[in-house]
Amino acid sequence: MEEKFTLPDTVGFDKEKNALVIIDQSQLPNKTEMLYLNTIEQVHRAIYLLKVRGAPAIGVAAGYGLYIAALDIETEDREEFDRKLALARDYLAGARPTAVNLGWAVKRMYAVVKNNPALSVEELKKKLYQEAVNIHEEDIAMCLKIGEYGLSLLKDEMGILTHCNAGWLATSKYGTALAPLHLGKERGMNFHVYADETRPILQGGRLTAYELAKHGIDVTVICDNMASQVMKNGWVQAVLVGADRIAANGDTANKIGTNGVAILAKYYGIPFYVLAPYSTVDLECADGSQIKIEQRPGSEVREMWYRESMITEEAKIFNPAFDVTPQELITAIITDKGIVYPPFKEGIAALKGDE
Numbered sequence: 421m422e423e424k425f426t427l428p429d430t431v432g433f434d435k436e437k438n439a440l441v442i443i444d445q446s447q448l449p450n451k452t453e454m455l456y457l458n459t460i461e462q463v464h465r466a467i468y469l470l471k472v473r474g475a476p477a478i479g480v481a482a483g484y485g486l487y488i489a490a491l492d493i494e495t496e497d498r499e500e501f502d503r504k505l506a507l508a509r510d511y512l513a514g515a516r517p518t519a520v521n522l523g524w525a526v527k528r529m530y531a532v533v534k535n536n537p538a539l540s541v542e543e544l545k546k547k548l549y550q551e552a553v554n555i556h557e558e559d560i561a562m563c564l565k566i567g568e569y570g571l572s573l574l575k576d577e578m579g580i581l582t583h584c585n586a587g588w589l590a591t592s593k594y595g596t597a598l599a600p601l602h603l604g605k606e607r608g609m610n611f612h613v614y615a616d617e618t619r620p621i622l623q624g625g626r627l628t629a630y631e632l633a634k635h636g637i638d639v640t641v642i643c644d645n646m647a648s649q650v651m652k653n654g655w656v657q658a659v660l661v662g663a664d665r666i667a668a669n670g671d672t673a674n675k676i677g678t679n680g681v682a683i684l685a686k687y688y689g690i691p692f693y694v695l696a697p698y699s700t701v702d703l704e705c706a707d708g709s710q711i712k713i714e715q716r717p718g719s720e721v722r723e724m725w726y727r728e729s730m731i732t733e734e735a736k737i738f739n740p741a742f743d744v745t746p747q748e749l750i751t752a753i754i755t756d757k758g759i760v761y762p763p764f765k766e767g768i769a770a771l772k773g774d775e
């Protein structure tokens with residue numbers, strides 16, 4: 421009998437309150453607070469402040485966010501409605517630039533508007549709600565498929581290193597990089613996970629450790645500069661990470677520090693796997709040099725988790741939220757459509773053909 425693990429839904433929608441419901445991830449692990457957001461400005465702010473974060477979860481939140489924007493447009497005139505919703509789409513897409521899922525989700529929502537010119541505003545709002553639900557439900561199914569493919573590459577008792585949080589909290593359920601670990605645990609397998617703390621927002625220390633420990637998975641948090649030591653000690657047999665955008669050639673943007681982990685994995689001969697839904701692939705982006713990297717405020721580095729500022733105001737801060745791992749450091753990209761091995765350009769294009 422499989423033991424089912426569950427956490428509160430990372431993202432959901434309350435139909436009675438017409439509100440996007442999220443766990444406020446900025447307060448985890450000390451406080452589990454659900455936030456009810458019913459304006460597009462609130463959704464935009466929650467995404468920017470990483471209250472809802474992780475590429476797929478941002479996509480799901482954005483789908484419901486655009487529906488909320490649609491509800492707030494008080495007109496029966498289709499032309500006016502379409503114009504106002506396009507403004508809302510562009511506003512929401514600007515909340516964070518790197519994760520492909522944000523732009524992808526609002527574009528997909530707006531396609532409903534474009535593809536149904538004959539519908540009344542009221543009928544269109546119903547269709548938009550259905551599309552947001554579809555994005556949400558598809559995300560759960562994708563995570564489960566990624567989990568199955570990922571699990572096929574792992575063995576019981578393996579040591580796994582992960583960076584940031586690409587888990588249950590970053591998606592609708594299960595996660596991408598952490599999905600094989602949750603599925604494996606449900607089937608009685610054991611893994612020993614090293615979670616990089618992930619400066620400066622501590623997604624690994626605060627979120628990955630929380631969700632794995634809640635599921636009874638053995639997890640050890642390390643500071644980011646300790647990864648080479650645990651690899652050298654022979655404690656890591658595979659690295660699993662998520663992705664915010666995968667270029668057509670396989671170059672992958674993910675949380676800052678991922679590239680460094682990939683370089684270490686190559687040095688120590690450890691397989692480095694990227695796990696993401698196929699919707700994270702951006703075929704319009706030829707390679708990693710075209711991926712826009714989000715820059716965040718220096719206060720996140722200088723003082724965010726400290727009682728007082730830890731860095732003199734005279735020093736500048738460089739705080740990119742993501743980096744790009746070149747495709748030659750990646751062993752395989754595990755998607756919901758299958759596993760892609762190098763050469764990635766051909767493999768990624770072939771999966772597109774399967775659609």
Ligand code: MRU
Pocket residue numbers: 470473474475476519583584585586587590591595596597623661662663664674675676741
């Ligand atoms: O800044 P964040 O916390 O949104 O960054 C998240 C990551 O980099 C994740 O690894 C990525 O979005 C994949 S989540 C399944």
